[in-house]
Amino acid sequence: MILEYILFAILGLVAVVTSVAMITRPSPVMSAIFLVLNFFALAGLYLLLNAQFIAVVQVIVYAGAIMVLFLFVLMLLNTDSEHAILKEKRKLKFIGIFIAVLVFIQIGYIVFYSAPSDSVTKEIAESINAGKIETIGTELYTTYVLPFLASGFLLLGATIGAIVLAMKKFE
Amino acid sequence: MNTIPMEYYLLISAFMFSVGVTGVLIRRNAIVVFMCIELMLNSANLALVTFSSFLGDPAGQVFVFFVMTVAAAEAAVGLAIIIAIFRNKLTVNIDEINIFKW
Numbered sequence: 001m002i003l004e005y006i007l008f009a010i011l012g013l014v015a016v017v018t019s020v021a022m023i024t025r026p027s028p029v030m031s032a033i034f035l036v037l038n039f040f041a042l043a044g045l046y047l048l049l050n051a052q053f054i055a056v057v058q059v060i061v062y063a064g065a066i067m068v069l070f071l072f073v074l075m076l077l078n079t080d081s082e083h084a085i086l087k088e089k090r091k092l093k094f095i096g097i098f099i100a101v102l103v104f105i106q107i108g109y110i111v112f113y114s115a116p117s118d119s120v121t122k123e124i125a126e127s128i129n130a131g132k133i134e135t136i137g138t139e140l141y142t143t144y145v146l147p148f149l150a151s152g153f154l155l156l157g158a159t160i161g162a163i164v165l166a167m168k169k170f171e
Numbered sequence: 172m173n174t175i176p177m178e179y180y181l182l183i184s185a186f187m188f189s190v191g192v193t194g195v196l197i198r199r200n201a202i203v204v205f206m207c208i209e210l211m212l213n214s215a216n217l218a219l220v221t222f223s224s225f226l227g228d229p230a231g232q233v234f235v236f237f238v239m240t241v242a243a244a245e246a247a248v249g250l251a252i253i254i255a256i257f258r259n260k261l262t263v264n265i266d267e268i269n270i271f272k273w
Contacts, residue, residue, distance in 0.1 A: 001174055004174055004175060005174070005175065008175050008179065012183050015183055015187065016183065016187070019186070019187050019190040019210060020190055022190075022194070022206070022207075022210065023190060023193055023194035023197070023198060023203075023207060028200055028202055028203050031206055032206060035206050035209065035210065038187075038210065038213070039213065042213055042216075042217060045180065045183070045217060046217075046220055048175070049180070049220050049221060049224040050224055051220045051224055051232055053232065054216075054220055054232050054235050054236070057236065057239060058216075058239075061239050061243060062209075062213070062239070062242075065243065066209065066242065066243060066246045069246055069247065069250060070202065070205075070206060070246070070250070073202060073250045073253065073254065074202060076254065077202070077253075077254070077263060079200055079202065079263055082198065082199055082200055085197060085198065093197045096193060096196030096197050097193055097196070097197065099192065099196065100189045100190070100192040100193040100196065101189065103188065103189045103192050104185055104186060104188075104189035107181075107185035107188065107189070108182060108185055111178055111181045111182060111185065112178060116177050116181070116222075116225075117176055117177045117178065117225075120177060120225040120226055123227060126227025127224045127225065127227050129227065129229075130223055130224060130226075130227050130228060130229040130231075130232065131223075131224065131229075131232065135229045136229050136232050136233060136236070139229045139230065139233050140233055140236065143230075143233075144233050144237075147237060151237055151241070154240065154241065154244050155240060155243070155244055157244075158243075158244030158245075158247050158248050159247065161247075161248050161251065162247040162248050162250070162251040163251075165248065165251035165252055165254070165255050166250075166251040166254045166255065
């Protein structure tokens, strides 16, 4: 009980701090590293929510595959660091931050105003059952079999598209 | 059920989403902007998993699985587009990629 709160506090803090650090670091490589840390913190939060399968997939697919792709592209392009994130075009960027704060206030207001906790089930067994790979696999291959097949075609199309776009033209 | 209230998870998700919005609006490096979009997708995933877990319904987690598939496809195609832009203009600074601006 108390351990759950401690774990939630640590993981939530790591998620919040790394996300802020990610957009304030001038070097894109540091941003990528902080994003990986953020993904690990999120995987921990998924475990606290009894979603084991999603936590594992988060680490393998996001932290493992997608971020390695990002780091490879960063290495290929060798881009400069942005040392003056808030120095140039100050006015436009402060408007940007203001818009983001408005978005946060809006979502926070909805979360507290609609009081979602009032309508949830109180059975922990159902929550654990929902996160099992068996349950998710059964749902995926019965109710959601057509979207599942469509996502296979989507990945095939994305692979072909990426190869065509990134291919060097030989003359 | 979980002892931690649902609102805390949703607030972390909301905060990460707004940080992603800030990053998209203030950063000028196209790859970092792209990473901020991934951050926003992840915050939406956290909200989906929270609702799924608190309602005891696996549908939310199936949706997270699909979001991850789409994110992987999007990352592959998007990074290929960034490489193609870099090959043509030798920069990924989005202030200098302005042919559609008038």
